[in-house]
Amino acid sequence: MGPTANSSYSNVVKEYFFYVETNLIVLNLVPSKGSFGFLNAVEIIPEGNKVFVDSVRRVGANGGNSSLNLSKRGIETMYRLNVGGSFISPSQDSILWRKWEADSGYMINADAGSEIRNRSNITYANPNDTFAGPLEVYESARTLTNTEVMEKRFNMSWKLRIDPDFEYLIRLHFCELVYDKPNQRIFRIFIDNKTAADNFDVYSRAGGMNIAYHEDYLDSVSSKTNAIWIQLGPDPTTGSAGTDALLNGLEVFKISRNGNLAYVETYTNIGTRKNSKSLILWVGIGVVIASIVILAAICTVIICFCKKKNDTKKNPNGWRPLFLNGTITNSTANAKGTSSANQNHPNGGTIRSGRRFTLTEIRAATSNFDESLVIGVGGFGKVYKGEIDESSLVAVKRSHPQSQQGLTEFETEIELLSKLRHRHLVSLIGFCDEQSEMILVYEYMANGTLRNHLFGSDLPPLSWKQRLDICIGAARGLHYLHTGSDRGIIHRDVKTTNILLDEDFVAKMSDFGLSKTGPSLEHTHVSTAVKGSFGYLDPEYFRRQQLTEKSDVYSFGVVLFEVICARAVINPTLPKDQINLAEWAMRWQRERSIESILDPRLKGHYCPESLMRFGEIAEKCLGDEGKSRPTMGEVLWHLEYVLQLHEAWLRSNVDSVKDVVNSDPDLQSQMKDDEDGEFSQVMDQRGR
Structure with missing residues (x-):
C-alpha cells in the first residue's frame, strides 16, 4: 500500500x-449502502x-x-x-x-x-x-x-x-x-x-x-x-x-475464521428498521430536547459570567483556571509564591495548588531567559535560575519547541505535583502557558543534581554518609509515590539527574512528566509504550511493555551502583565489559568484591559492612523479574539499616578516621566545608 x-x-x-477445487473463480464486490465498489486490476498466480x-x-x-x-x-x-x-x-x-x-x-x-x-x-x-x-x-x-x-x-x-x-x-x-x-x-x-x-x-x-x-x-x-x-x-x-x-x-x-476473512466491529444499531413516521417523530423529539439543552447552557453561561465578574471585582488579581483531565487547577498565590491548600470544589471538581504566572513575570524572573542563568538542560528544555517576588529563588523549566516532551508531559507534571506534597518531592510553585509557552516553576534546589556531585564536575566529593542520606531521601520520595494514593504513581524516569539536592543536601525526586498512575486492584501492571532513560530502563518493562512499581525499583538499583562507583551508567569509551555500569557492577557484586570498584575518594572513611549491605540491596533491585525485586518500602528499610551500621562504625573508629582525614588534604578541605556534618560529628568526642 x-x-x-x-x-x-x-x-x-x-x-x-x-485452495481451488474447480476451474472457475468467482469474484463479487458487495458495496455498502450508499456506496459503490470498484476494482482496478486482478492478478491470479498459482503457487x-x-x-x-x-x-x-x-x-x-x-x-x-x-x-x-x-x-x-x-x-x-x-x-x-x-x-x-x-x-x-x-x-x-x-x-x-x-x-x-x-x-x-x-x-x-x-x-x-x-x-x-x-x-x-x-x-x-x-x-x-x-x-x-x-x-x-x-x-x-x-x-x-x-x-x-x-x-x-x-x-x-x-x-x-x-x-x-x-x-x-x-x-x-x-x-x-x-x-x-x-x-x-x-x-x-x-x-x-x-x-x-x-x-x-x-x-x-x-x-x-x-x-x-x-x-x-x-x-x-x-x-x-x-x-x-x-x-x-x-x-x-x-x-x-x-x-x-x-x-x-x-x-x-x-x-480465515468460519470461512470468512472480514472483520467488522460489532455495534448495536437501535431503530434502523423503524418506518419513516417513527423516524420523523424521534427527530422531532430530539430537536425539542436539543433546544432545551441549548437554552439551559446559555443561561448557565450567563450566570457563570456574572458570577465571575463579581469574583473579579472581589479579587482583581484572579486568573482563569487550567483544565487538566477534567479537573480545575486554580489557586491564588501569596507574596512568596506559595499556594493555598487543596480544597473541594463546590461543583465536584478539585481546586488545587499552583500559581499561574504571566509570561511577563517569568521573563522578569529570568532576565528574559538569560543564558547565564541556565542551571540544567533536559528532554523538556532548559532550566533557569530565577527570582520571584523580589526574594524567592525558583527553578524555571521552559519547554523547547523541538522538545521530546510536550503538552501531555506538561499536564502530567502539573496534575501530579499539584496533588502531591512530600519532603522528598520537588514542590511545584506554578506554571505559565501564555503564547504557546509551556513553563513550570519549582522550588530552587541550591545543590543541583546528585549526578553533578558524583562525577563530571569539580564539586567536592560526597562522603559515604551523605550518599546514604541522599539515597534514603530519594527512596522515601519514591515510596511515597508508590503508596501515597489509591493506585500509586510510577515515576518511570528514576536517575541521578532527577534526584535534586537542596541547600542542606536533602534529596528530592523531580521530573514527573513521564509518570503514570499505577494499576488498579484487578490488574498487576500498566500496559504502556516504553519510555525512560537508557541505562536505567527495566529490561522486563522494555520487553513486555508492562509497567509496574518494580520498574522504578530496577532504575533505583542502577542509581545505587552509580552512587558506589561515581561514574556514568553508559560510557562507550571504556572497555566492552565496563561500558554498561549495571552489568559491570553486578559482576563485581556477585563476586562479593564491590569495594574493588568503589569511588576511590571514599577510601578509608566508610564502613565495610555497610558497603557490603548496600551492594546487596542494589543487587536485589536489579533482579531479572519484577516479582523477585523488593518494594521501595523494603529498599528504604534496608538503606536505613545500612546508615545505622555506618554511624556505629564511625563512633567506634574515631581515631582511624582522624588519621585518614589528617593525611588527606582533600578530606581536610571537605571537613571544613561540612562543619556540622559527618566529619565534625566523628571528630567531636561528645558525639551527636
Missing part, C-alpha cells in the same frame, strides 16, 4: 491465498502448494504443532517486511511478484537493531524455499545495536496492527551472515509476549552460513487485541559468542 507515482491518490493492494505447509508450531504454553486445514481456509497477507533492508518491488520477486516493505517504520525503536548486509552466494536450505522469498530478503538483516552496551535482556521489537479474534501465521526469515560455526549466535523469539523459541541457532537450523531458511509460527489473537508483537533477543543463559539476535524478513498472514 502507498501513494502512486505522480499522484495525490493512494492505492491499496490486497493479497489472498485460497502450487509450495508457499505454506499444513502443520505449524503454535506459540504459547502448550506449544506443539497445529493443522491449518488449508484446503478449507483462506489466507490474507497482512505484512511482508524486508528486515534491515530497503523496499523490494514486485519485479524483484520474480516467482510470486510480491512487494516487501522496509521494516524500520514498524519497530518500537529502530535504533535497537543495526542493519547488516552480505551478498556472497546465498543459497536456499530447501528447493521449495524459493517460494518463501527472493534472495534479496536474505542479503540484509538486523542485529542488536551495540550488544556490548545493552544488557543481555533487551530485544528488537516490531509492533504490527491486526484484526482481533483471528489466527495468524507468522513467518520469520533467517540467514546467518556473520558466523561460520554453530553455537555462535543463540537467541530467543517471543510472539505476543509468549515464547515461540528458545536457544534458536540460525546456523544449526539452516545447515550453515549464507543459507536461507524460514520458520512458521501460529498465534491465536483474542478479541481484545489489535496488535501482534514480534520480539527477538539474546539468550543470556547459553554463553554464545554473539550475544544478540538476527532477523532477515518477517511476514504475517491472517487465517
Whole structure:
C-alpha cells in the first residue's frame, strides 16, 4: 500500500491465498449502502502448494504443532517486511511478484537493531524455499545495536496492527551472515509476549552460513487485541559468542475464521428498521430536547459570567483556571509564591495548588531567559535560575519547541505535583502557558543534581554518609509515590539527574512528566509504550511493555551502583565489559568484591559492612523479574539499616578516621566545608 507515482491518490493492494477445487473463480464486490465498489486490476498466480505447509508450531504454553486445514481456509497477507533492508518491488520477486516493505517504520525503536548486509552466494536450505522469498530478503538483516552496551535482556521489537479474534501465521526469515560455526549466535523469539523459541541457532537450523531458511509460527489473537508483537533477543543463559539476535524478513498472514476473512466491529444499531413516521417523530423529539439543552447552557453561561465578574471585582488579581483531565487547577498565590491548600470544589471538581504566572513575570524572573542563568538542560528544555517576588529563588523549566516532551508531559507534571506534597518531592510553585509557552516553576534546589556531585564536575566529593542520606531521601520520595494514593504513581524516569539536592543536601525526586498512575486492584501492571532513560530502563518493562512499581525499583538499583562507583551508567569509551555500569557492577557484586570498584575518594572513611549491605540491596533491585525485586518500602528499610551500621562504625573508629582525614588534604578541605556534618560529628568526642 502507498501513494502512486505522480499522484495525490493512494492505492491499496490486497493479497489472498485460497485452495481451488474447480476451474472457475468467482469474484463479487458487495458495496455498502450508499456506496459503490470498484476494482482496478486482478492478478491470479498459482503457487502450487509450495508457499505454506499444513502443520505449524503454535506459540504459547502448550506449544506443539497445529493443522491449518488449508484446503478449507483462506489466507490474507497482512505484512511482508524486508528486515534491515530497503523496499523490494514486485519485479524483484520474480516467482510470486510480491512487494516487501522496509521494516524500520514498524519497530518500537529502530535504533535497537543495526542493519547488516552480505551478498556472497546465498543459497536456499530447501528447493521449495524459493517460494518463501527472493534472495534479496536474505542479503540484509538486523542485529542488536551495540550488544556490548545493552544488557543481555533487551530485544528488537516490531509492533504490527491486526484484526482481533483471528489466527495468524507468522513467518520469520533467517540467514546467518556473520558466523561460520554453530553455537555462535543463540537467541530467543517471543510472539505476543509468549515464547515461540528458545536457544534458536540460525546456523544449526539452516545447515550453515549464507543459507536461507524460514520458520512458521501460529498465534491465536483474542478479541481484545489489535496488535501482534514480534520480539527477538539474546539468550543470556547459553554463553554464545554473539550475544544478540538476527532477523532477515518477517511476514504475517491472517487465517480465515468460519470461512470468512472480514472483520467488522460489532455495534448495536437501535431503530434502523423503524418506518419513516417513527423516524420523523424521534427527530422531532430530539430537536425539542436539543433546544432545551441549548437554552439551559446559555443561561448557565450567563450566570457563570456574572458570577465571575463579581469574583473579579472581589479579587482583581484572579486568573482563569487550567483544565487538566477534567479537573480545575486554580489557586491564588501569596507574596512568596506559595499556594493555598487543596480544597473541594463546590461543583465536584478539585481546586488545587499552583500559581499561574504571566509570561511577563517569568521573563522578569529570568532576565528574559538569560543564558547565564541556565542551571540544567533536559528532554523538556532548559532550566533557569530565577527570582520571584523580589526574594524567592525558583527553578524555571521552559519547554523547547523541538522538545521530546510536550503538552501531555506538561499536564502530567502539573496534575501530579499539584496533588502531591512530600519532603522528598520537588514542590511545584506554578506554571505559565501564555503564547504557546509551556513553563513550570519549582522550588530552587541550591545543590543541583546528585549526578553533578558524583562525577563530571569539580564539586567536592560526597562522603559515604551523605550518599546514604541522599539515597534514603530519594527512596522515601519514591515510596511515597508508590503508596501515597489509591493506585500509586510510577515515576518511570528514576536517575541521578532527577534526584535534586537542596541547600542542606536533602534529596528530592523531580521530573514527573513521564509518570503514570499505577494499576488498579484487578490488574498487576500498566500496559504502556516504553519510555525512560537508557541505562536505567527495566529490561522486563522494555520487553513486555508492562509497567509496574518494580520498574522504578530496577532504575533505583542502577542509581545505587552509580552512587558506589561515581561514574556514568553508559560510557562507550571504556572497555566492552565496563561500558554498561549495571552489568559491570553486578559482576563485581556477585563476586562479593564491590569495594574493588568503589569511588576511590571514599577510601578509608566508610564502613565495610555497610558497603557490603548496600551492594546487596542494589543487587536485589536489579533482579531479572519484577516479582523477585523488593518494594521501595523494603529498599528504604534496608538503606536505613545500612546508615545505622555506618554511624556505629564511625563512633567506634574515631581515631582511624582522624588519621585518614589528617593525611588527606582533600578530606581536610571537605571537613571544613561540612562543619556540622559527618566529619565534625566523628571528630567531636561528645558525639551527636
